Amino acid sequence: MRGFFIALFLVCTFNASFAQHSDEAKNLKDLRIYQDSLKALGKKFINDPDDLERKNANYRFIRMLVASLKVPHSFNYPFDSVKAVSIINSPDNRFRIFSWHVMNQDGSYRFYGTIQMNTGNNLLMYPLEDYSPFLKNPEDSVVTTSKWYGAQYYKIIRVAAAKPYYVLLGWKGNTVKSTKKVIEVLSFDKEDKPTLGAAVFDGNNKNRKRVVFEYTRQASMLLRYVPDQNLIVFDHLSPPDQKMKDHPETYGPDLSYDGYKLKNGRWVYVENLDMRNIPQQADEGFVDPKIQATTDRRSLPVRPKN
Numbered sequence: 001m002r003g004f005f006i007a008l009f010l011v012c013t014f015n016a017s018f019a020q021h022s023d024e025a026k027n028l029k030d031l032r033i034y035q036d037s038l039k040a041l042g043k044k045f046i047n048d049p050d051d052l053e054r055k056n057a058n059y060r061f062i063r064m065l066v067a068s069l070k071v072p073h074s075f076n077y078p079f080d081s082v083k084a085v086s087i088i089n090s091p092d093n094r095f096r097i098f099s100w101h102v103m104n105q106d107g108s109y110r111f112y113g114t115i116q117m118n119t120g121n122n123l124l125m126y127p128l129e130d131y132s133p134f135l136k137n138p139e140d141s142v143v144t145t146s147k148w149y150g151a152q153y154y155k156i157i158r159v160a161a162a163k164p165y166y167v168l169l170g171w172k173g174n175t176v177k178s179t180k181k182v183i184e185v186l187s188f189d190k191e192d193k194p195t196l197g198a199a200v201f202d203g204n205n206k207n208r209k210r211v212v213f214e215y216t217r218q219a220s221m222l223l224r225y226v227p228d229q230n231l232i233v234f235d236h237l238s239p240p241d242q243k244m245k246d247h248p249e250t251y252g253p254d255l256s257y258d259g260y261k262l263k264n265g266r267w268v269y270v271e272n273l274d275m276r277n278i279p280q281q282a283d284e285g286f287v288d289p290k291i292q293a294t295t296d297r298r299s300l301p302v303r304p305k306n
Helices: 004-048 051-069 289-298
Strands: 085-091 095-103 110-119 125-129 154-158 165-173 178-188 194-196 213-216 223-226 232-237 252-263 264-272
Touching: 004 051, 051 095, 051 110, 085 154, 085 232, 095 154, 110 154, 110 165, 154 223, 165 223, 213 232, 213 252, 223 264
Parallel strands: none
Antiparallel strands: 085 095, 095 110, 110 125, 154 165, 165 178, 178 194, 178 213, 223 232, 232 252, 252 264
16 A cells, blocks of 8 residues: 555656646747747847838837746746847846837937846736936936836846845937936835835935936947946046037047945945056947847848849
8 A cells, every 4th residue: 555655656746747847848939939039020120221110010029028928937038039138137136127229210219128027937027118208307316117217228236235226237329419328226115116216326416316428429438337346437428628518419438437436335426547457348248239230130131122
């Protein structure tokens, strides 16, 4: 009799294990299919010359992304071939952020994104709704995800303060004349609901809830985190001459560098950093959308001329 129960236990264990592996295999297959479709739609909303086609592809992309994230344990799937979207995990693996942009016909941008929490089998996500045109003073605003100051993020920094929070570094295409970059602050309440913006910056206007840089579209700007120094370093931006000081769309790097140094859970502004003590490298994990678009176009089939 004892042998019968042992055999029954082994059979049940095998069946449960087989069912689990079967489910995992199906989930992985589904995610791969979704990834292929998302990859194709991403190329379309980046590259298609027709404004309406780009927007339609983006709406289809959003619906398909939501469906793919509903697959059990999707948090662990990297979607690494979907190059049109920035996907970055928090250092503690608590969440990850999907963010991307679609260019408007006038050369401006609209941003899209979502925060996916690491909840295992069940999907918990917070869509990010770009409210940029209506935030008249974005550096002074603390907002919910429905009033997001849209950006495409490439770095998440966890700050172990009394109340832990996260700092996000992002690219924010703006207009045909200027580009922006953003230092955003993300925090969660006890129910894991996110808030964007916080007064954690000291010096050089201590009331900032987030930091926004604007500069000419013809220039590139360094904005990155140096972990061994707890330092966010960035180009100092200046106008070409003082007559243009009220026109940030003319600003560009002046070969000097400033930063924010993390001290006691806050970011203290520092000027004139010596870059000889800071490793020279590109923004980690950031793919410039213009460069990526060029790469994507090279992989598209050539259309025959009429």
